[in-house]
Amino acid sequence: MNIDTAKGKWTEIKGELQNSWGKLTHDELDRTKGNLTAIAGLIRQHYGELKDDVTEKLQAMFGEGAKDVADKTEVAKNDVRDRLEDKKH
16 A cells, blocks of 8 residues: 555544544544544543443444453553553552
8 A cells, every 4th residue: 555545544433533523633533643542532631431332332443353452452551560560560
């Protein structure tokens, strides 16, 4: 996939997200760099929705792959957090 195609896809995804959650701005979405966990956090921040509900909606929009990416990101983040905690002690 070339850079123009990737940019086009991201523009489409942002449009879909904004259709569903109109309070999200282009700038906020750009700062997430496409990270679904970060996008879910923004949605929860603006709308107060539960994490599982947001994850389900993102899955419905972007398919099963969305859950895999979000899960892997969350696992990696928790792993880093645990390692940092271990180093403190």
